[in-house]
Each structure stands twice: as C-alpha cells, then as structure tokens.
Amino acid sequence: MKPASFVYVRPGSRSEIVAALAEHGADGKVLAGGQSLVAAMNFRLARPGVIIDINRAGDLDYLRPSGDVLAIGALTRHAAFHKPPVEGPLGALLAKVVRHIAHYPIRQRGTFTGSLAHADPASEWCLVAATLGAEMVIANNNGERTCPAAEFFRGTFTTAVGEQDLLAEVRLPMLGAGWRSGFHEFSRRAGDFALAMSLAALKLENGVITAARLGVGGVSDRAIRLSKLEQELVGKPPSKALFQDVAASAQAGIRPTADIHGSSEYRSDLIRAVVGRALTEAAA
Amino acid sequence: MAEKHAITLNANGKDYRISVEARRTLADALRDDCGLTGTHLGCEHGVCGACTVLVDGKPVRSCLMFAVQAEGQAVRTVEGLAKGEVLHPLQKAFWENHGLQCGFCTPGFLMLATGALEAEPDLSEAELRDILSSNLCRCTGYQNIIKSVCAAASEMRACPPSADR
Numbered sequence: 026m027k028p029a030s031f032v033y034v035r036p037g038s039r040s041e042i043v044a045a046l047a048e049h050g051a052d053g054k055v056l057a058g059g060q061s062l063v064a065a066m067n068f069r070l071a072r073p074g075v076i077i078d079i080n081r082a083g084d085l086d087y088l089r090p091s092g093d094v095l096a097i098g099a100l101t102r103h104a105a106f107h108k109p110p111v112e113g114p115l116g117a118l119l120a121k122v123v124r125h126i127a128h129y130p131i132r133q134r135g136t137f138t139g140s141l142a143h144a145d146p147a148s149e150w151c152l153v154a155a156t157l158g159a160e161m162v163i164a165n166n167n168g169e170r171t172c173p174a175a176e177f178f179r180g181t182f183t184t185a186v187g188e189q190d191l192l193a194e195v196r197l198p199m200l201g202a203g204w205r206s207g208f209h210e211f212s213r214r215a216g217d218f219a220l221a222m223s224l225a226a227l228k229l230e231n232g233v234i235t236a237a238r239l240g241v242g243g244v245s246d247r248a249i250r251l252s253k254l255e256q257e258l259v260g261k262p263p264s265k266a267l268f269q270d271v272a273a274s275a276q277a278g279i280r281p282t283a284d285i286h287g288s289s290e291y292r293s294d295l296i297r298a299v300v301g302r303a304l305t306e307a308a309a
Numbered sequence: 310m311a312e313k314h315a316i317t318l319n320a321n322g323k324d325y326r327i328s329v330e331a332r333r334t335l336a337d338a339l340r341d342d343c344g345l346t347g348t349h350l351g352c353e354h355g356v357c358g359a360c361t362v363l364v365d366g367k368p369v370r371s372c373l374m375f376a377v378q379a380e381g382q383a384v385r386t387v388e389g390l391a392k393g394e395v396l397h398p399l400q401k402a403f404w405e406n407h408g409l410q411c412g413f414c415t416p417g418f419l420m421l422a423t424g425a426l427e428a429e430p431d432l433s434e435a436e437l438r439d440i441l442s443s444n445l446c447r448c449t450g451y452q453n454i455i456k457s458v459c460a461a462a463s464e465m466r467a468c469p470p471s472a473d474r
C-alpha cells in the first residue's frame with residue numbers, strides 16, 4: 026500500500042504546467058486533488074514516472090461567472106460548491122449535487138475538473154457536465170481548444186484529454202430565469218458512489234415546460250444525456266403521469282452495466298426511480 | 310535509490326526538517342519522520358478517515374497527500390490539540406461521553422470535527438452527522454461519537470478555544 030517512486034515537479038502556473046506536460050510526455054501525470062490518483066498509486070494500479078503537481082498554480086483556482094457561462098478553473102475544489110457559487114438556478118443545482126460527492130474531507134481536496142478528467146462512470150460532476158452540455162477547455166503546448174461534453178467523454182476513465190493535455194477549465198451554461206433543477210442519487214451508504222442517479226433541469230413558463238435537460242449516471246460506462254426524452258417534456262405542463270412515462274422510457278432505453286454492487290436488472294429498476302424523482306423535484 | 314527532498318514540515322507550530330522521497334505520504338512522514346504517531350493509518354486509500362489531519366485549517370486525508378505537497382503549509386495533528394495537561398473541548402467531550410473504545414479511529418474523528426467546527430461553529434446536529442459519516446469506527450461507537458462532538462460543539466460555541474491550539 027505504498028506508491029512506487031516517481032519524480033516530483035511542481036509548476037507554479039498554467040503555462041508552466043503545460044510546458045512540463047510537453048517535456049515529460051507519456052511519463053507525466055497531472056496531480057490535482059489526488060483523491061482518485063493517490064489512492065490508485067497506493068494500490069500501484071497507477072505508477073506514473075513523473076508527477077506534475079498543479080496545486081500551487083494559483084492562476085487555475087477560480088470560479089468566474091461571465092455572461093451566460095460559469096467558468097471553473099482546474100484548481101477549484103469540490104468544497105467551493107458547498108455554498109452556491111453563483112446566484113440563480115445553476116448555483117443552487119451545484120450546491121445540491123456536491124453533497125453527494127464522497128465526504129467532507131475528500132471534498133476539501135478533490136477538484137471539479139479532476140472529476141471530469143478522471144471520468145468515473147459514477148461521478149456526479151460528469152453527470153452535470155454531460156446533462157447541461159458543458160464545454161471543456163483543453164490546453165497543451167500548441168495552444169488551447171474547446172470540446173463539447175458530447176465529444177469529451179469516451180468511456181470509463183477515458184476522455185478527450187490526451188497525454189500532454191491539461192483540462193484547464195470547464196464552462197457550464199448559466200441556467201437563466203425560470204429554470205429549476207432536481208437531483209436524485211441512490212447509493213447504499215452516505216458518500217458511496219452512485220448505483221444510479223439522475224439530474225433534471227426544467228424551464229417552466231406559465232405552467233408549461235419550455236426547455237428541459239435530463240441525464241442519468243452510474244449505470245453505464247459514462248453519464249447519459251437523454252436528449253430525446255428532453256424533447257418529450259417540452260410543450261407540456263409538468264404532471265405525475267408525464268414524469269412516470271418519461272421515467273419508464275428512460276428505463277426501457279438503457280441496458281445498465283452490472284458489477285459487484287448491483288445487477289443490471291437492479292440498476293434498471295433504479296433508473297426509473299431516480300429519473301422520476303429528479304423530475305418531480307425539479308417541478309416542485 | 311530515488312531522489313530525496315529536503316523539506317520543512319510545520320506540524321503543530323513546530324518545524325521538522327526532514328528528508329523524504331516524493332512518494333512518502335504525509336501520513337507516513339508525520340509518523341515515521343516526525344515521530345507524530347497519533348495520526349493512524351487504516352485503509353490508505355481515503356475510505357476510513359483514521360489519518361485525517363488539518364492542512365491550513367482544512368481536514369484532509371493524509372494518506373492521499375504527499376509530504377512534499379505540505380511544504381510551507383500548517384499541518385495540525387491530534388498531538389497539537391491539548392494545551393499541556395488541559396484537554397481540548399473535543400477530547401474532553403470524547404472522554405466524558407464514552408466517545409472512544411479502542412481509540413484507533415479517535416484522532417481522525419477529533420481532527421475532522423476540529424476542522425469542521427472551526428470553519429463553521431454553528432453546524433447543526435444533522436450537518437455534523439453528515440460530516441462525521443466520512444470516518445469509520447470499527448468498534449462502531451458512532452452514537453457516542455456524535456454525542457461527544459455535539460457536546461463539544463456547544464461548549465466551543467460558548468467558549469471558543471484559542472486559535473493557537
């Protein structure tokens with residue numbers, strides 16, 4: 026239970042990190058909060074040759090609302106969302122979801138961006154990013170590019186972030202007036218990874234749903250945005266029957282993964298429950 | 310032989326000049342290089358919380374941090390809680406409420422509760438329960454741990470311990 030040796034470098038800024046990544050290539054690994062990486066290193070599941078510690082790059086520690094997006098820098102810890110980081114529906118949504126991520130001390134170190142780069146299928150932040158259609162800013166020695174969530178997640182622990190890339194920033198759409206959200210997660214104990222979870226955001230105008238975002242996580246190799254079902258919600262007033270229908274369609278459309286924590290059949294039942302509850306909470 | 314880093318670790322206000330490999334976790338450095346064996350190691354992968362210490366005031370898992378990362382930061386461990394013979398209100402409350410049995414998990418619970426209550430003295434019982442759910446006690450003394458922390462929380466609110474503890 027001790028990590029293998031590695032060379033330790035500690036760049037002081039975003040540009041120094043990008044240079045270090047270019048220099049060390051396939052040997053180099055970004056160390057953010059360490060709440061997934063160091064555990065994997067202790068088990069020797071990960072044996073990086075060079076650790077590039079980004080914790081002293083102060084220029085990556087920010088939460089910046091600008092226009093219709095909230096920009097989240099790579100050093101923003103989960104705990105920064107314990108209180109709504111911005112006014113309005115997005116801030117409320119983030120503060121609601123963060124309580125389900127691991128535990129209080131782990132949230133003091135783990136980062137929002139690190140969760141996305143790690144891409145655990147049961148990560149709450151990955152579900153948020155996929156459902157809301159986040160935009161990722163990926164930087165390397167050649168400059169930076171943006172990548173939409175739909176192209177970012179490639180499977181379990183796999184994303185568009187390459188060996189020499191830094192996931193520098195994540196941009197979430199600021200949900201404007203009229204939006205409200207619901208989140209429901211099922212796990213066996215407080216702080217455990219989700220066996221299934223769902224995030225719903227609804228825009229309600231004059232009692233009618235005029236826009237919707239709906240996603241499910243923890244049941245597949247990545248978070249799933251249910252775009253078709255979003256369309257089924259639009260134009261209708263929220264009702265128990267509508268939400269039951271949509272939840273049943275979500276269940277019918279996904280064949281969940283099975284593991285030691287739950288069979289595919291069990292997770293399938295959970296999908297209907299969590300989707301129904303997330304939608305109900307969003308409309309409440 | 311891997312390269313060693315000469316670092317100064319500040320624990321409980323005292324500087325420890327140590328020489329460690331980068332792979333040395335903060336927990337191991339505290340225990341083996343600084344002799345501060347009050348910090349315990351259970352799982353070494355972030356699950357049990359026995360190794361919880363404060364780094365710049367925040368409760369963190371010292372098994373998931375490398376000692377070199379704590380350079381220049383203020384680390385606090387269970388050894389720094391009491392003032393001489395006078396127990397910290399949390400230690401006193403654990404004593405009075407039978408909050409420990411074998412005591413293995415106790416340093417982690419004490420540092421977790423210290424960090425949480427220093428940041429937010431007015432945490433409710435429900436909030437404290439949620440925070441304490443992060444740590445495991447194999448003797449399963451959870452009820453008395455919650456009782457102890459709640460008792461200490463009211464005492465700390467009435468008479469806040471000085472910051473230099």
Ligand SMILES: Cc1cc2nc3c(=O)[nH]c(=O)nc-3n(C[C@H](O)[C@H](O)[C@H](O)COP(=O)(O)OP(=O)(O)OC[C@H]3O[C@@H](n4cnc5c(N)ncnc54)[C@H](O)[C@@H]3O)c2cc1C
Pocket residue numbers: 054055056057058059060061062063064099125126127128131134135136137138139140142143145147148149150186190191192193216217218219354355356
């Ligand atoms: C007991 C326990 C319970 C947990 N429960 C949950 C849970 O319920 N839900 C959940 O979502 N997570 C959970 N986690 C994981 C936690 O949220 C991690 O913080 C998160 O998965 C990774 O973020 P990090 O900043 O700690 O990244 P690290 O551990 O530092 O890195 C993880 C991976 O991402 C890469 N990486 C990190 N940042 C970047 C970047 N900016 N650019 C490129 N690559 C990068 C690293 O190289 C590494 O491969 C748990 C962890 C523990 C220990």
Ligand code: FES
Pocket residue numbers: 349350351352353354355356357358359360361370371372373
């Ligand atoms: S030893 Fe660090 S959390 Fe268990």
Ligand code: FES
Pocket residue numbers: 408409410411412413414415445446447448449450
């Ligand atoms: S008192 Fe024995 S492990 Fe908690």
